[in-house]
Amino acid sequence: MNSLSLPFDMSELRSHLNPLLQALSTTPVFSSLKPSTAADGLAAFLFLLTSLGYITRGRIWDKPDPNYHVYFERPQIAEGFSDGKTTSTRDVCQRLDEGGYHCVIFWGSQSGTSERLAENLGRECGARFGVNALVADLSDYDAESVARIQNKYFAIFILSTYGEGDPSDNTTGLWDWIKRVGDDYIRLESLRYLAFGLGNSNYKYYNRVLDVVADVLDAAGATALMPRQRADDANGGTEEDYQAWKDDVFTLLTQMGFEEKAVTYEPTMRVDLAAVSPGPEANSVTSVHHQRSALNSAIVHLTIKHSRELFVSGDRNCVHLEVDLGNTDIVYKTGDHIGIWPVNPEEEVNRLLDILGLQGRRHHCLTVAPKSDSDKPKIPSPCTLETAFRNHLEVCAPVARKAVLEVAQFAPTPQARSKLLDIAQDRGRYERFTSSAHVTFARLLELASPGAAWTSIPLAFVIDNLLPLQPRYYSISSSSVTSPRRIAITALVVNKTITTERQSRTTIPGLTSNYLLSASNLHPAGNTPIPTYHRSAGSGDVQGQTVLAHVRKSKFKLPVTSSTQLILVSAGTGFAPFRAFLQERAKLHAIGRPIGKMLLFFGCRNQEDYIYHDELAKMQEQLGEKLEIVTAFSRMQGQRRVYVQDRVAEHAGKVLDMLEGGANMYICGKASMAREVDMRLGEAVQGAQGKTEADVKAWADGLKKRGKWKADVWG
Incomplete structure (x- = not known):
């Protein structure tokens, strides 16, 4: 049984309670009511507490909670968990003054993209212009302090919109404050700002959070240093839209008097790959990027108990899997989501190791330490190089055009460098190239210089340019009422076919859906092969196979009243x-x-x-x-x-x-x-x-x- 946590100090309670008990014991009417059973004792205790509350006028109950500040810490981090980052103050103005910063870059992020872009922008502002930028999680600071930012500083907001025009979890404080700015006639004449929004134009409320925040700031007298701009992920354009906006930001910095400097690659982390015997922790497959929170459970291995095909039609198929929560402490409610953490196919892991000339060092111990306290680790340290590429980095993700331009400096031949610069010279050229080629980091290097190993690329550069492996979310297709310890997943297996420049057809397999198909031991549709995935269980039967997953709470819930239509x-x-x-x-x-x-x-x-x-x-x-x-x-x-x-x-x-x-x-x-x-x-x-x-x-x-x-x- 869990211990009872009381909202008051027991020693203070006793100091009030003992005199009360003594007084009552000498009073005839109460001495005759001495409890004779446990139930009577409990009733007497509750009566005494009620009396005590009246006598002390609430002095105990209203005593300030020493942990009150916890309620204002990051809403995405659950009680008892920490991401290792703390702030000395919740007043952003004080932090700007104490740190000698030029600006603050606020980020509001649900999946991590806004956070990553904000961190990249902060690094580049410092490296290219000497601009000391505070990169700030919005939930780390009181939104009211934004109103006090002096005009010698400027603020940058990078805000994501998801769902039905909703702000990210860590933007809630700013969102609530923005509503009050208009209602309370708060003036913001000293605030200078820039704003960039992340969204998807397929959604009805495309970039609503950006527009609401910027509209309120403008109406309250804040100065927009340049027009707000938006990223549109409907066709995967977020990275390019961000690059275009960032170029405009750099032009603005030049106009503001910051001098641009020549930039060479500077790693954001210290990396060591040593031929030492790694400990058992070096094979950890749980992401350091994931945080257990009030919304997200811990990541656990869930055993597949049942699987079947729902349909096979041409090159498409849909699978139904059921995973067992077993003896974990994870629970779910009808309407929640399950996040599946895939592993990268062995073919792509080997491809990357080969092109980097590191195949013989796949089991070496990799130690990674960020150079800045503001940078989050992407992979656990230590881990093996193989584990990093298989379980922690998006080695199958498409490559941003910016990364192509940057990797050209490490090309093994002048011809390879020229080819990379040619295909990435502008947005249109690169989009045409990627529409007819399966471009992952390793495949890009192969295309630029077939047969050559890119041994001159720093391993830190590779890790810098690969995103952390993210979960893919599925709506749970079982009811917690009828199946409380078993979660059903309904997954359409996704395979994209493209026509190459040589008019041949190639298939790009969906990472997670094929991972689930492989785990289910079902057959692929048509003649599409399933990639090979490393599995912790070697059984040929579905029983015993596991997938790495966590449960995410959702607001997509049935009404409380069952008679509601x-x-x-x-x-x-x-x-x-x-x-x-x-x-x-x-x-x-x-x-x-x-x-x-x-x-x-x-x-x-x-x-x-x-x-x-x-x-x-x-x-x-x-x-x-x-x-x-x-x-x-x-x-x-x-x-x-x-x-x-x-x-x-x-x-x-x-x-x-x-x-x-x-x-x-x-x-x-x-x-x-x-x-x-x-x-x-x-x-x-x-x-x-x-x-x-x-x-x-x-x-x-x-x-x-x-x-x-x-x-x-x-x-």
Whole structure:
């Protein structure tokens, strides 16, 4: 049993309690009430506490909490966990004064991209212009202190938007303060700032966080040193958009009087690769980039207990896996996500070791130490070189054009250097090149100089230019009510086919989906080979195979009241969380609980792609009129293409009636589909109720604010 933590000092409690007990013991009416049982004793104790609270006027209960400051530390870090970074003050103005900084670069990040770009910008500002920049996690400082930044400094905001126009977790404090700036007429005339936003134009609220923050700053009198700019990840353009914005920032620094210096490569870390016997810790596969938090569980190995193919169609297939939580302390709730941490294929690990001339040193001990306290480690130290490339770095990720230009300085031949500079000379040329080539870091070096080993590249440069390996998230497709210790995953195996410059076709395998397919021991679709993955278990049977994963809490939850009606809109594997929703409602119905009507829209290509069709048929039989299913097939032979948003438009009257009656609507699938559904329902409201566009927006925003309209979408 966990020990009870009391919000007061026990010695102070005793100092008040003992006199009270003595007084009561000498009072006849209370002495006659001496407790004779444990239950009576507990009742007496509670009575005494209540009396004590009255007598002391709350002096004990209201005593300041010595740990009060903890509530304002990074919201993404759970109690008892730390990322090893601390700040001496929460006043950013004080920090700027004490540190002799020229500016502060605030970052708001959910997946780590804004954080990485902010850290890179800070390093480059220092190296190229001598600008001393404070790179700051927004949750490390009180947002109110931003208002006091003097105009001898300037602030840079790099802010991400995700979901339905939401700020990242660490931006919550700034977001709340921004709302108060307008309401309280706070003036910010001394603040000079720049702003850059990360988002995806497939989402309805593209870069909303950037625009809301910048609009409020401008209205409060702050000075924008240059127009705000946006990155658009809809077509993978974030890196290029950032580079273009950064060039404008550097031009501005020159105009502000900072002198640009010649820059040579300077590693951000000290790296040592030694031929010593590594200890057991050198094989650690748990990411140092992941932090256990209030939202994220720890990373653990989960055993696969069951797997099956949901469909195989041409070169596409979809798999269903079930992993066991076993005796871990991890729990999940219906609607949560599971983050799968893949490993890189052995083919790509070997390719990188070969091209760097390090194949013979794969088991050597790698020690890495960041040179700056502001830089986070990417890999555990020590670890083997093989472990770093297999488990901790994105060796299969595409290469940014900036990295191509930088790696050219280490080319083994003038011809290789010239080739790299040629393909990366401008954005258009590089985009054409990458559209017809599978460009990872190792493959890029192979293309530039076939057969040659790039032994002159510092290992620190390689690690600097490879991103930390990140988890891929899947909506959990099982209900915690019906399956509390087993999580179901529904994964479409992704393989992208491109046509090379020589008109041959090559396949780029999706990293995590193929990792899951390999773990499930199922067969790939068509003739597409599965990459080879290193596995901790050598069993040929799925039993015993494990995947590295953690659970992430989600706001995509069923209403508390089971009688609330549901509108569920999904396409493809977007149906995954709705399978869990329906399982839970079916269970409640089976035990006699009242459940609301459920209207499910499901879209896919054809009948072959209709995942969980048999399960849905059984549920419909069990639930009767409580479940209505509307399907949309976009590629049925001999039929016109119908998408899920078309079906929503056809049934808009029913949807609006249900919403008017208090139903909850959930949308899961691609962001473009969700945006189309929004638009079709808006058109229906305008047509049926004669509302203006502004009225429709207010209506939809009101539903979303009250939690009656939720979306779980991706790019």
